[in-house]
Amino acid sequence: MQFFKVKTVEETFSLIEENIPAIEQTEVRELAEALHYILAEPVIAKENVPSFDRSTVDGYAVRAKDTYGSSESMPGFLTLVGEVKMGEVPTVSVSNGKAVYIPTGGMLPRGSDSVIMIEHCEDVDGLLNTYKQNAPAENVIRTGEDIKEGEILVNKGTKLRPQELGALASLGITHVSVFRKLKVGYLSSGDEIVPYQTETLSAGQIRDINYLTIAGLANEWNVDVVYGGIVKDDFDEFKQKARELYDQVDGLILSGGSSVGAKDYTTDVIQSLGDPGVFVHGISIKPGKPTILALANGKPVIGLPGHPASAMIIFxxxxxxxxxxxxxxxxxxxxxxxxxxxxxxIPSSPGRSDYIRVHLFEKDSEWWAEPIIGKSGLITTLVKSDGIVEITSEKEGVLQGEYVPVFVSR
Structure with missing residues (x-):
């Protein structure tokens, strides 16, 4: 037989990469309406984020060297000379032996280079007792530390997740160029298939549940689905309905009729839609071996097995x-x-669950998780991350090379 030459899973992935083109049509969407769309051009930062040195905690802006030697048993002493108000440029400055109260997100006053957390000091009538020494830049995000002017913040081809939207919003971006939303067609085939709304089945009939599962998955992936109905095992009717649906959409999904039975017309119907036609008929996988993948005049066509579990797994x-x-x-x-x-x-404190953002990459047929280390206020740590590792409260951390569960963000 011409078709049904089984491919491995990896061969199938490679053939998909080689054969399936990307659509070219783009549109401009408001940022608030761009969730799960694909960015059509890179976004370059036109300003620094943050645009000023700011505090990441509630505390006191100080010169780090003025806190050296401070401890619970031997506190340091600084004079409190004012406070920073949110959304305003500080009118006070920090000099030798002085401190200024600052809230989270407040602009660092001139002269200071770090912020000591409020729980590590005590204000006694304007005299600030410091019980911990600070390092320079501790609890501070510097100008441009999160996003630097001129750098590519989000690349073309990136799916806009909530974290990308937040990063773009931080730059004042209100509209983005994205690839337009896809529309695919779905058509079931088989003499035994009836609408899923059918209350009473006759002998041998099967409700068409594949439409709901396959369309549901496509909708989750931000793809619209046009339902073409159910076609009987008649070549001419199948060919006509497939062609009518194909002409309306960006891709076509056919459920049933992908095996080698005498009445399985799917391969012939797909070949009639356009060149180059079928590039996979049969995958070395269980369930779902009789799967068909094709490209017809630039539009992908997927022939799914009729069995619901197989169809869903393959899709x-x-x-x-x-x-x-x-x-x-x-x-x-x-x-x-x-x-x-x-x-x-990665160290962790017992009694506390830590969640570490990670970047995933594949090496020697294994997944590796690279921790993304950064201050909690940095937006770009979200954009760079592929998932989160949980270090449970009973652990004191994880060791290099240790296997950990990663919850992947989409």
């Missing part, structure tokens, strides 16, 4: 990859929850 594994490639998204495959190996030691 999640390969259909999602195809749709991501089609809508212009960078297609590195990263599952939703995995075990990965840590690239370095």
């Amino acid at each position: 999640q594994l390969f259909g999602q990859r195809i749709l991501r490639k089609l809508k212009g998204e960078k297609t590195e495959h990263k599952p939703e929850r995995i075990f990965a190996r840590m690239t370095k030691n």
